[in-house]
Amino acid sequence: MTYTPHGKSLIAGAWVSTGQTFASRPARGASLSVYTGTADLVHDACEAAEAAFWSYGYSTREERARFLEAIADGIEDRAADITAIATAETGLPEARLNGERGRTTGQLRLFAAHIRKGDYLDRRHDPALPDRQPLPRPDLRMIERPIGPVAVFGASNFPLAFSVAGGDTASALAAGCPVVVKGHEAHPGTGEIVAEAIHEAIKACGLNAGVFSLVQGGSRAVGEALVRHPRIKAVGFTGSLGAGRALFDLCAARPEPIPFFGELGSINPMFLLPEAVSARGDEIGAGWAGSLTMGAGQFCTNPGIAIAVETQADAILGPAKEALVGTPAQIMLTDGMAEAYRQGAEQIVAQQGVEQVYTSRTDDRTARPNLFRVKATDFARNPVLSGEVFGPLGLLVTVVSVEEMLDLAKDLEGQLTATLHMDDGDMELAGRLLPILERKAGRVMANGYPTGVEVCDAMVHGGPWPASTNFGATSVGTLSIRRFLRPVCYQNIPPKILPEDLR
16 A cells, blocks of 8 residues: 555645544554544634635536546545555455445446536526517526535445545436535544545546535534534435434524435335245345345345245245355444444344344344344334345345235335345235335336436435435436526526527
């Protein structure tokens, strides 16, 4: 490794230290001493972002596209160092981080191509009708415009794709919005080196340095100061329901309330329909186990529950248990996550009606899988069972009839995903479930597993509360740029002074 992290914050082009430090807790290797972020740094970063908006918010699409591509190039130039630092900090395997780095640079380049096409601007023109009766119509033109500085919270479970240069940052920069990132304490060195790549891209493209700042964490006050700062016009967040709800409430309580685009939590139910289970229950059970344990279950799309007819439960649970027994302990992202997972599993065990199919425990930063079973009647009366447990834990909910399966679907809270495992003979039941599930989830899929979110035009990664705080938005895919734009109508404005994209 050639890059040695220094633990500072990047504020409008300057690496800044503070009077206090916190020690990172890497999965392996030496701890990093990180300068704790402060409310003063947040203020300086937000003011610099506002100053930068007056040039960056009115830059051309081509200028912003080149900037995004320069960031992607800078990340790839630092590929080996990024992987080395991130594997040490998070415990994630090298192959996973290399893939995540490719996803990060890929979405930066995707947004560059997206804004070059210009379709996202949703340009509309109603020409003047001076002779219309009883009143003439003025000339009306509409276009989507950037909203101003955006705050982004780095996510713990994706140190690259949902963090410093992740999807929230990429879409905000593509829209024309300067970004202030609050770095995550779990991987400060990874955040720093990615910020260095953005810093170099800013200089290479000749942009105002306030276009991007990274404020290191270490204090809850940093996040609170960021969402409360009057220069911030929207917030992007991926994290826990508790933390997200607290920040959401702060945004709503501001003198000028702002949108909080939080992706919070989901149990991603899978409905295992009778004909599919009869034909390939062993395959579905083993596939569920593989999806549950991928990345130690640290995905927001982890399929935490499956629903099946009671008489077919063993056809699912037997193969799933067999696959889970052979799964080794996996390192979790933080000590806190490992402990929260253990507590979550213990809480599930303690609930009435829950049967233990396969249980295991570790007492360090690792996690082993757990599998449980419960009847739909017990599941329905106990909200604990429908809460997210972040880790490799699965719960099979059994129903006695198709009607009970439909009722259970109707009672579910909002989800990021919902899955139908179905064969041709299940088409009638699937057709009855689909209208219910599309009201519950942002992505409905058939015969697959929700872990893995494609970055593309059609993807929706969001859903009704509590999956996210804004059901009309997505945090993945090109549609996510809409979060940081607002429509402006120009009436009888001379073309010479209109925004360039409307002339």
